Amino acid sequence: MLSGGAVETRWIGPPPDRASTLVFLHEGLGAIGMWRDFPDRLAARTGMGALVYSRFGYGGSDACALPRPLGYMHDEAAGPLPELLDAFAVERAVLFGHSDGGSIALIHAGDRPHPSLRALALEAAHVFVEDVSVASIAAAKEAYESADLRARLARHHGDNVDCAFRGWNDAWLDPAFRAWNLEAFLPAIRVPALVIQGRDDEYGTARQVDAIAAGMGGRAETLMLDACGHSPHRDQPDRVIAAVAGFLERHAIGG
Known part of the structure; x- marks a missing residue:
């Protein structure tokens, strides 16, 4: 339970006083179940614990108010995320973020x-x-609105399905959202980062990777994956697991 309500969570592996913790931040339409077994596999490979959660308005977490503010990712980064880290007494965190989760x-x-x-x-x-x-x-x-996407998402979000979809979709399609930009945050980042993207990503180009790597205050490593779309952990899970495990080993972060 956070100050804003109840969030759906799942813990995998060793507790935070025994190992570093992978914290999974899902995409704009994601939830705990949509990660499938990827968090389990990455936690097992690294020897780390894993905290997986559904943000407010997603999965089994409490609903959120609509419309979401255009700064909804900023709100998550400043509020529920650090509050969750405190609630689980996480001592050494690695944020694994996908799409919106990566931006957060x-x-x-x-x-x-x-x-x-x-x-x-x-x-x-x-x-x-x-x-x-x-x-x-x-x-x-x-x-x-006209095909089966709502029904497919409802399997993961239940009564939150409209909240999950409209909160994300309406914000990104708002004309004012065209001015949304996170590049000013990059120089202040001092921790190392691994930046992964599929060459066939239907939601973004390599310009995103280039901008993150160029703007980061800390060390950034990049990985572009062939035969891979917007979800590398689903399209190329073995490559992603190996890349993340190697990255964490190089920086002496792990179980």
Whole structure:
């Protein structure tokens, strides 16, 4: 239970006083179940614990108010995320963020990072809005309203399905969101980061990776994956697990 309500959580592996903790931040339509077994596999490979949670308005967590503010990722980075780290007494955290979750991780690391923060592992994170992003998000709206996307998402979000989809989709398609930009947060990030993206990502281009790597105050490593779309942990799980494990070993972060 956080100050804003109840959030759905799952803990994997050793407790935070025995190992570092992977904290999984899901995408704009994600939830605990949509990670499948990836957190279990990465935790087992690294010997780390893992904290997986659904943000407010997603999965089995309490609902959120709509419309979401255009700064909803900033709000998550400054409020529920550090509060959750405190609630679970996380001592050494590695934020593993996918898409919106990656952007939340960058904001958190570049603004008021939790004392436990040690590293970032990012998949398909955005720091600005591209035409390809807007086009794909508009296509998702069409699929939600006239195809089977709502039914498929409802399997993971239940009564939160409209909150999850509209909160994300309406914000990104708001014309004012075109000015959204996180590059000012990057120079203040001092922890190492691994930045991963698929070459076939339908929501963003390699410009996102280049901007993050160039702007980071700390060391950034990049990995572009062939035959891979917006979700590297689903399209290329073995490559992602090996890359993250190697990155953490190089920085002496692990179980």
